[in-house]
Amino acid sequence: MSPAPATGLATRSHRVDGHDVHEHFLTVPLDRTGAGAGTVEVFAREYVRDGARDAPRLVFLQGGPGNPAPRPDVLGGWxxxxxxxxxVVLLDQRGTGCSTPLDAQSLGEVGDAAAQARYLAHFRADSVVADAEALRNALQGVEPWWVLGQSYGGFVITCYLSQAPQGLAGALVTAGLPGLRASAEDVYRATYAQTAVRNAEFFARYPRDEAVAHRIAGHLDGEEEFLPTGERLSSRRFRTLGIALGQTSGFDALHFALEDPFTTVRGTTRLRTRFLVEAGRRLSFAAHPLYAVLHESIYAQGPVTGGATRWAAHRVRDEFGEFSLNAPPGAPFRFTGEHVYPWQFEEDPALVPLRGAAELLAGREDLTPLYDPEVLAGNAVPVAAAVYVDDMFVPYALSARTAREVRGVRTLVTNAYQHDGLRLDGRRLLDGLLELVRR
Known part of the structure; x- marks a missing residue:
C-alpha cells in the first residue's frame, strides 16, 4: 500500500524535562483509497530525549478503538x-484526540445516519495504517520505523504488517494479536467464557459483593435512579461495569464502587449519590463515543468473517445463560465485559444521536478485509508479542494461533498480567519484548 498523499506537515515544539517535544499536524485524505473526497487531520506528539536526536522512531498505537494516545504528565513506565x-511518537488515531475527533457534534455535521455510517467506515485500522504511512513519509521519507501497539493497537500493527510492511523496521505488540479470520461471534464466545471466569474469581475474592450486585440490579428494576447526566440507570447497563474485571486493578476498583451503595431517604431505600456519580463516570461513553460505534467493526472483514456483525455481542449473549437478563432467582450474578449492545445507544445520552449510524454500520456486509494471511505467512519484519493467557478482551487461543500463522513472531506468553500489563509493568514488558525481537 502506498502512503496516502498528505498535505504539508506542520510542527510546533516545546521543552519538557530534558526532552524536545514536537507536535505534528498532517492533513490526509479521508478515503485512503483515493476514491472519495474529503480530508482529515492527523496529530502526533513526538518525544526526543536529550542526546537521542539521531535515534530511530517508535510509534505507539493506543488501544481502543476510539481512544487517543496517552497524554503523559510523568515520563515513566514503558x-x-x-x-x-x-x-517516541504518540499517534492520535484518526477520530481521536487532536486527529479530527469524532463525537455526536462533529458527526452531526457530516449528514444523516447513512452519511455518518459511510464516513465512519473510513476510521478503521486500514485507514490508521495509511495515516501512519503518510506521517512516516513526511517525517523520514522511505526509512522504516518501529511500532508498539497495545490491545487494538496490536490489531492495527497486524493490519500494518499485511498492507505496508515496508514501513516497519520492527513491531512490538502487547495484548493485541487478533484472530486473522475470527468473526465477531467467535471473539465474543471466547470473551464471554473468560468474563464468566473473571466474575467467579471476583466474587470468590469479595463474596459479599455478589449479594450487593443482585440487590442493586433488583432495585434498579423496581425504582427509578438517575445518573448525573440525567438518564435513568437500568440494571442491564449497571452490569456493564464488569469491563473493569479485565484489568489487574479492576477487582479492587469494582469492589470499591460497590461499597455501601444504599442509603435511606425519608424511609425509602435509594442509591447513594456517590455510587451514582461513580457509576456514571464508568458507564458514560461521552469521552470516547467512537469506541462504542466502531467496536464490533474491528472484527468485520466482509466475506472472510461472514459479512455484517449485526450486534454480535448482543446475539451471542443468549448462548450463555448465566449472562441472561432473565436468569432465574438464585442464579449467579454476572457482570458483562468488553461488549457493546444496541440498547446502549438508547440509554447513554452521548450515544443516542449516533444510534442510526451505529445500526447501519452493524449491518454493513462489505467492510474490507484488514489482514492478509498470505502476506503475513511470508512476513520479514521482526515481531515480538506479549500474549496473556487470562486476557478477558483478546482471547488467548486466537492470539496463539495468529502467532503461529505470522512468520517470525516471537511470543512472550504469561499469566502474570491482565489486559493492562503494559500500563502496570511497562518497563519490564518492553525490556522483554526488545530482547525477544533482537535475538
Missing part, C-alpha cells in the same frame, strides 16, 4: 524505557 533508545 515510555521512559522506550525513550532510552527511541524517539
Amino acid at each position: 515510555l521512559d524505557r522506550a525513550l532510552e533508545e527511541f524517539r
Whole structure:
C-alpha cells in the first residue's frame, strides 16, 4: 500500500524535562483509497530525549478503538524505557484526540445516519495504517520505523504488517494479536467464557459483593435512579461495569464502587449519590463515543468473517445463560465485559444521536478485509508479542494461533498480567519484548 498523499506537515515544539517535544499536524485524505473526497487531520506528539536526536522512531498505537494516545504528565513506565533508545511518537488515531475527533457534534455535521455510517467506515485500522504511512513519509521519507501497539493497537500493527510492511523496521505488540479470520461471534464466545471466569474469581475474592450486585440490579428494576447526566440507570447497563474485571486493578476498583451503595431517604431505600456519580463516570461513553460505534467493526472483514456483525455481542449473549437478563432467582450474578449492545445507544445520552449510524454500520456486509494471511505467512519484519493467557478482551487461543500463522513472531506468553500489563509493568514488558525481537 502506498502512503496516502498528505498535505504539508506542520510542527510546533516545546521543552519538557530534558526532552524536545514536537507536535505534528498532517492533513490526509479521508478515503485512503483515493476514491472519495474529503480530508482529515492527523496529530502526533513526538518525544526526543536529550542526546537521542539521531535515534530511530517508535510509534505507539493506543488501544481502543476510539481512544487517543496517552497524554503523559510523568515520563515513566514503558515510555521512559522506550525513550532510552527511541524517539517516541504518540499517534492520535484518526477520530481521536487532536486527529479530527469524532463525537455526536462533529458527526452531526457530516449528514444523516447513512452519511455518518459511510464516513465512519473510513476510521478503521486500514485507514490508521495509511495515516501512519503518510506521517512516516513526511517525517523520514522511505526509512522504516518501529511500532508498539497495545490491545487494538496490536490489531492495527497486524493490519500494518499485511498492507505496508515496508514501513516497519520492527513491531512490538502487547495484548493485541487478533484472530486473522475470527468473526465477531467467535471473539465474543471466547470473551464471554473468560468474563464468566473473571466474575467467579471476583466474587470468590469479595463474596459479599455478589449479594450487593443482585440487590442493586433488583432495585434498579423496581425504582427509578438517575445518573448525573440525567438518564435513568437500568440494571442491564449497571452490569456493564464488569469491563473493569479485565484489568489487574479492576477487582479492587469494582469492589470499591460497590461499597455501601444504599442509603435511606425519608424511609425509602435509594442509591447513594456517590455510587451514582461513580457509576456514571464508568458507564458514560461521552469521552470516547467512537469506541462504542466502531467496536464490533474491528472484527468485520466482509466475506472472510461472514459479512455484517449485526450486534454480535448482543446475539451471542443468549448462548450463555448465566449472562441472561432473565436468569432465574438464585442464579449467579454476572457482570458483562468488553461488549457493546444496541440498547446502549438508547440509554447513554452521548450515544443516542449516533444510534442510526451505529445500526447501519452493524449491518454493513462489505467492510474490507484488514489482514492478509498470505502476506503475513511470508512476513520479514521482526515481531515480538506479549500474549496473556487470562486476557478477558483478546482471547488467548486466537492470539496463539495468529502467532503461529505470522512468520517470525516471537511470543512472550504469561499469566502474570491482565489486559493492562503494559500500563502496570511497562518497563519490564518492553525490556522483554526488545530482547525477544533482537535475538
